[in-house]
Amino acid sequence: MIKKVVTASVLALVGVAALNAGTYNAQAEKDRQALVKYFEKKFANPEKSKNQFFPYTSDKELKDNYAKGLKFNDFRLGSYAFSKEGKSQYDELNEMPPYEDNVDAGEELYNSTKGIKQCFPDPAIAGEYPKFDDKSGKVVTLEAAINDCLKANGQKPWNMKKGKLADLEAYFAAKSKEAGKKVDIKIQSKAAAAAYESGKKIYYSQRGYLKLSCATCHVQGAGERVRREYLSPLLGHTTHFPVYRLKWQGLGTMERRIGGCEKNQGENPHKANSQWVAKMIYFMSYMSNGLPVDGPDIRK
């Protein structure tokens, strides 16, 4: 009799758990919160936590150049959140943002390209991508969604790294920022959760002849310098795309930036439209959930 009762209650618990497994983003949420905790701790007081987090930076540099007490929203600024000299350069550049022409060009494309307005009736959607498409089993970045729309309307796909696609995205990002949107990536199925996990593993795996993972520089190494360049943290990495990079003297998408990173690791980059890249962006974007969408923006 007791056995029957125990079995029944175990079954009931399992049943309840199965219903609650509708929270397919449980692991992702854990990961995100652990990441936020790590970065808030790391950048709370770099001068005081030298031994733990900045063992190779001089006391002088920590005192003179590192801001203290970074809070969640600050991280959308990348290395300018903590580097005082970087922030002052950034503020100067923002007095005359170089991407304004791109936003205008993007608006023009939005209004004149066949199908785009129908595919994206509300342009303030930059914070919602990538999405997971259960039907195809694929991660769909905003770049891929734009090209899917073009193809569905009998047009050739655009270059996923720069040019027209980046301009259109600049418009989407600007409208999203205007509307006060936050990054809001969803994981709503088992397959989506698996894609997230795959992207996460890709992010943390060492690669290339330099055997660097993305995390080597942007988690472990975030806040430290390679030559003169301060390494930006993973938290907030995707909020400000498409990005106007001074190095490019132009606008570029996440796909463009990731290709550059892969080369820096010593590996032949994956194709911009690959699921490998899409899954990584899916993971990275989820990590910035809750941060304000603030693209386009300037970076070095």
Next chain:
Amino acid sequence: MQRMKLFLAASAMAGLLSVGASAGNADLVKQGEKIFNTKKIGNCLACHAVNGKNINNPGTLGPKLQGLSAWPAEALYAKVYNPYTTNPISAMPPFGLNGVLDDHQIKAVVAYLKTVK
């Protein structure tokens, strides 16, 4: 054959050990310094400052190198060859193991590092 192998191994080790000692070493040290400071070769300055040397904008991802003259040459060689034996997620690349610097190039770097006080 066995003795031959032992002899060769011993002289190879001796060769490695003598890297820091011999005077005709100056050229090797110069080669090592070039590898250290050239972006397209070793690019060590990307992460490392060096005590007593004027390095051009070294990074802070790795420690400032000092007191290396006291290290055995084999230890320096091993570190440059493959730093992952101590830390599997080290930020330092395995320059030897992964085919970036060959045996001669690492010996040159070691010769340079042996001059670091």
Next chain:
Amino acid sequence: MKTMIKVATILGLGAALAISASAEEVTPMVKEAAKLDVKKVCDVKANGLKKVLAVAEKYNPEAVKLGVEFKRLGITNSVYIKGLKKAIAKKEKKVTLHYKAKGKKKQKTFPVDYATWRACTFAVRSLQQVDEAQKTWRLAVPGDGYKF
């Protein structure tokens, strides 16, 4: 009609295999490469140029398939191997590799010994790292294996 279905099936299977292969899993070739002593098999003095290049030719295609091929300063390992095949057959001491970087045509010359050692090392290590990453990736994750 039957041939069309056959072709379609083969293509479909091929595509499916290609998709799963790019997930950087530990394939049989990765497992095989993981067992190699890369210093020994890529030693040109001990094994000779032809044998060492053969190792590179054996393993690099798998690296390309898995999306882990090494590329250094604009030159992929495939370009190294292609150039070396010709140079070694012609018994040349130097090899000039032709590649494109930032849309421009470029070239770089290496001693054949050096380039062969590198091509072999790049091929084997790119696969070995796939195996190694399985055990180490969680060590870098805050909230998982990353200690701070």
